[in-house]
Amino acid sequence: MKKAKFLSGILAASLLLTACGSGDSEKAGGESKGEVIKWKFGHLADENHIWHKTAQKFEELVEEKTDGSIDITIYPNNSLGGETDTINAIQSGTADMVISGETLQNWAPKAALMAVPYAFRDLDHVKTVVEGEIGEEIEAEITEKAGLTPLYYHTRAPRNLTSNKEITSPEDLKGFSMRVPNVPLFLKVWEAAGAKPQVMDFNEVFTGLQQGVIDGQENPVDLIKSAAFYEVQDYVNRTEHVYSWIYILVGNKQFDALNDEQKEAVKAAAAEAQAYGSELYDKEISQIEKDLEEEGMKFVDVDQDAFREAMIPAIKANLKPEQFELYEKILETK
Helix, strand or coil: CCCCCCCCCCCCCCCCCCCCCCCCCCCHHHCCCCCCEEEEEECCCCCCCHHHHHHHHHHHHHHHHCCCCEEEEEECCCECECHHHHHHHHHHCCCCEEEECHHHHHCCHHHHHHHCCCCCCCHHHHHHHHCCHHHHHHHHHHHHHHCEEEEEEEEEEEEEEEECCCCCCHHHHCCCEEEECCCHHHHHHHHHHCCEEEECCHHHHHHHHHCCCCCEEEECHHHHHHCCHHHCCCEEEEEEEEEEEEEEEEEHHHHHCCCHHHHHHHHHHHHHHHHHHHHHHHHHHHHHHHHHHHCCCEEEECCHHHHHHHHHHHHHHHCCHHHHHHHHHHHHCC
16 A cells, blocks of 8 residues: 655644644643643544544544544534535634545645546546645645645545436436535536536535435445435436545644654554555445445446546636646646
């Protein structure tokens, strides 16, 4: 397993810095014995999801490697608020950690490249990009502009479109109302493909589908299962329009407040957690598809080339020059 990557530009914090986390500690590093830095870690998945299981492993490793001087409390199921709300809370100091991906483009535009439709061929291509110069460039902008430090990442199963009718080509999207995350490019590409997309918080999607406010949504199979969308959707249409990754992040201020020993411990814990998460992914994703089929969902093969061709003009029209340059670099990466 490849180790988690870290930004090389993080400044070393002074041993006497006051901890900036949202907990009760008064000194970084537990310099007065018994004082503990407390971090709040919020994410959108449920307790059975790979992200949550890996977060629990990370929590255990951090506690072990810091001799209990850092205490992480995990809040799944958007219980700290939605993804954007949690990022805002980290920036204001009332939360500390989050799992986030392309939503980060609302602060760091290059993060849009984490989920450009049909930019990545497969997960090996994703890993090559995220662990190479392009990934470093994206991480650097996230740290600088979003105020968040990536600790480790998860590759994601491809995003697929769910519905209550088979959708095999863009022609089937006429009048189809669907949820997309708060990612401007997603709105544009699905409009170009013929759908009627609308932004909606993830924790509102099930009810939206149940009540007929929307006809479908798009997400990887792991989130389709953890959100129980099989209860309100019949089909998983294999658009596989996005291969991507997602970061586990901590606020810059919170991380910089640690002493050097704690920083190294957190980095080491992150590397081990990433390897653990990768093993879980390999074991669980194929089983998740079987589970969804057992719950009554049908997987539908689609004309992916037709979806790609329908979306490319919107991609070219809506990426800013620096984003498009990075997009072309991704396409050229072997």
